Amino acid sequence: MKKLRSFLSFTLLVICALILTSCGKEENKRIIRISHNQAQDHPTNIGLMAFEEFIESKLGDKYDVQIFPNELLGSQVNTVELTQTGAIDFAVASNAILESFDNIYQIFNLPYLFDSPEHYHTVMDNKELIEPIFTSTEKSGFEAVTWLDAGTRNFYTVKKPIKTPADLKGLKIRVQQSASNIRMMDLFGGAATPMGFGEVYTALQQSVIDGAENNELALTSNKHGEVAKFYSYNMHQMVPDILIGNLKFLNSLSSQEREIFNEGFILISKVQRDAWEDSVEKAKIHAEKDMKVQFIYPDVALFKEKVIPLHQEILDATPKLKPIYEQIQKIGKQMKEDK
Known part of the structure; x- marks a missing residue:
């Protein structure tokens, strides 16, 4: 009960913060909120910014995409729960957290599962293999929409x-x-x-x-x-990081909108992975x-x-x-x- 009260209090604070960030926005636009725990210069944020630009270029009359980096909306555990409830629409989650929703995600936590980064990327891009894993959490109110490279x-x-x-x-x-x-x-x-x-x-x-x-x-x-x-x-x-989306929101999209969002999800992964290698090299030097x-x-x-x-x-x-x-x-x- 104490844990439930704590989560509800946290949720209320987040909702208040979201209301404040929405002030001044056009009332007829649906705000799409995306949370992650990385800094603004991180490849994850770079990929999500590309998604924001893409969605607003295609559907900007209807959607306003807002990205919240640096755990601004709470820890990954909190934001996964908020995505479940629909308080936010998307969150980047670690594979370890998703394991608690469906143990099928244990597969990626196996040490030395992949022989090389190339093997890892080939597996993660195999739609037939990955899609059943990504949709395994539908009963929990969300599904995975794309994966993000997190290196070794x-x-x-x-x-x-x-x-x-x-x-x-x-x-x-x-x-x-x-x-x-x-x-x-x-x-x-x-x-x-x-x-x-x-x-x-x-x-x-x-x-x-x-x-x-x-x-x-x-x-x-x-x-x-x-x-x-x-x-x-x-x-x-x-181990990949996973972008998850609230299932109710995803199912509310028209078929045309969902097709555009799916293109955007692919773009996130591409831009993030392109930025990853360069970011790692710079990080090592620094x-x-x-x-x-x-x-x-x-x-x-x-x-x-x-x-x-x-x-x-x-x-x-x-x-x-x-x-x-x-x-x-x-x-x-x-x-x-x-x-």
Whole structure:
């Protein structure tokens, strides 16, 4: 009951904020609100801005797209719930959060699921394979409309570099809030500390945690490199971020409007991915030169052997993942043969 009251209070505050941001807008336009937790210079925001421009160029007489970066409308957990209720229309969600709505999303949290970024991108662009996953949350009031590249996830720490899995022993490492990520950290030998992304900087600064795991942009765009000085390329995951949309809103679109929105969703992914590689390179240079972050390249095989048993654990516990897993492996094998 306390948690419900807290969420309702938060929702009321968000709705008040949304009303204030709507002042001065043309009354005949439907405002479309999109929330995410990244900075304004992040590829995710760049992709969403392209979507805003595209939708308003096609349907600007009817829709006003508003983007809220930096967790302005709350954490990802909060904004997923707000998207469910229709208080906002779209939110970028981590795969780990979506796992709590349908465990089919566990598939992407498997460490070392993909052989390479090319394998990862090919799988995510396979509509036949991905669409059943994206529509699995319809019963919860939302569905996924596109995916966003989030690079590779690696460990970064405050006081000591991670060169082997043994270096993780006894360290409190922030992980995303999902059972499979907690189990992964257990297998690595560290102490999993689930928390929202917006809490990580302060937790690192105050030694609540010893490190975290994420892509390079966390160091610069989110300033974690001001505190964490060691970044180790163990490359344990390639996990997409997912843009979800309120199902009631999506179903309210005419067939012509939905076709335009679908074009816009494709545009988000394209623009975001085009910006990703350049942003990562700039982040590495900034982190190394200005933040004095040390980049480490350990033997990935040492890390992989620690967590590969998680594949079978998850497949045994969730049999519906097996055909998806087998298809992903088949695609990877074919790509190797085609080289």
